[in-house]
Each structure stands twice: as structure tokens, then as C-alpha cells.
Amino acid sequence: MSATEIKAPRSGQISGKTTAGGRIAPQYRRSGSSKGNFEMLAWLFMRLSGVVLVVLIFGHLTVNLLVGEGIHAIDFGFVAGKWADPFWQVWDLAMLWLAMLHGTNGVRTIINDYAEKDSTRLWLKIVLFAATAVIIILGTLVIFTFNPCPVVNGVQLPGGFCPVP
Numbered sequence: 118m119s120a121t122e123i124k125a126p127r128s129g130q131i132s133g134k135t136t137a138g139g140r141i142a143p144q145y146r147r148s149g150s151s152k153g154n155f156e157m158l159a160w161l162f163m164r165l166s167g168v169v170l171v172v173l174i175f176g177h178l179t180v181n182l183l184v185g186e187g188i189h190a191i192d193f194g195f196v197a198g199k200w201a202d203p204f205w206q207v208w209d210l211a212m213l214w215l216a217m218l219h220g221t222n223g224v225r226t227i228i229n230d231y232a233e234k235d236s237t238r239l240w241l242k243i244v245l246f247a248a249t250a251v252i253i254i255l256g257t258l259v260i261f262t263f264n265p266c267p268v269v270n271g272v273q274l275p276g277g278f279c280p281v282p
Contacts, residue, residue, distance in 0.1 A: 159222050159225075159226075162219075162222060163222055163223065166215045166218065166219045167219065169211075169215055170212070170215050170216060170219060173208065173212040174212065176208070177208070177209075177212060180199075181195075193265070194265070197263070200260065200263050200265075201265070206260050206261065209260055210256075210257060210260050210261075213253065213256045213257070213260070214253060214257075217249055217252055217253050217256075218249075221245060221246070221249045224245055225242060225245060228241045228242055228245065
């Protein structure tokens with residue numbers, strides 16, 4: 118084999134050099150490809166969103182479980198009272214979006230690592246992204262359209278926490 122001949126990476130020979138066990142020879146290649154940049158941004162997002170999620174989740178748990186009567190106070194009225202305040206709507210929305218995007222990115226990485234066939238990888242990612250979009254859209258709609266005192270056919274539904282019209 119000549120010095121200029123390059124075999125496929127999995128053949129165990131690259132530029133005439135054989136690797137142990139037929140593995141890909143380690144090479145350092147710096148490329149300006151967009152995929153490399155995307156993966157670096159995805160890695161950075163996982164670290165930053167993880168830190169923000171810890172703050173959001175512990176704040177959520179503190180307010181729901183430790184403040185006031187604790188777990189015994191959590192009911193429909195408690196959630197209705199919380200979501201009447203735009204601060205808690207944004208808090209829960211940030212927690213929903215970050216948790217879903219963080220988890221989706223993690224599962225995307227697992228799919229890339231373990232799905233061997235390109236077609237399998239494609240379909241798993243399509244299902245993953247579709248499920249993520251549905252959950253984010255429905256969760257956002259619930260947070261912002263939640264009405265604790267709905268009126269149906271001119272009659273207010275029963276509930277001890279709704280003001281009497």
C-alpha cells in the first residue's frame with residue numbers, strides 16, 4: 118500500500134497505519150462544520166439548563182411542600198391561586214420548557230449513540246420531537262388558558278373558591 122492510499126476508517130488502516138482491534142484511528146480534526154457547533158451548543162445548553170432547572174425545581178418544591186400547610190394545602194384551589202399570579206405562570210412555564218428541552222436533548226443524544234441504522238435514528242427522532250412539541254404546546258396552553266371559575270351555558274360551575282356572581 119502506498120503512503121497516499123487511504124482506506125475506510127473502519128478497515129483498521131488509515132494512511133497505512135493499523136489500529137489495534139480494527140478500531141478507528143484517533144485523529145484530531147478541527148472543522149467548521151455546523152454539526153460540530155450544534156453539538157457544542159447542545160452540550161452547553163444541557164449544563165446551563167440543568168443549573169437553572171435545579172433552582173426552578175427546588176423553588177417549586179419549597180413553595181408547594183414547605184410553605185404554609187405543606188402538602189395538605191395542595192388542591193385545585195391552591196393551583197388556581199398560584200396560576201392567578203403571572204409570576205407563577207412564567208415560573209411554571211420556564212420549568213416546563215426547560216425540563217422538556219433538557220430531556221429531549223438528552224434522549225436525542227442517546228438515540229444518536231445507540232441507534233445504528235440511519236432510518237431508525239430518523240424515525241426515533243421524529244417521534245421524540247413530535248412528542249416534545251405536543252407536550253410543550255399543550256402545557257403552555259394549560260398554563261395560560263387555565264380558568265378556575267368557568268362559566269358554562271351562563272351557569273358558573275361549583276367551587277368554593279370562586280366568587281359568587
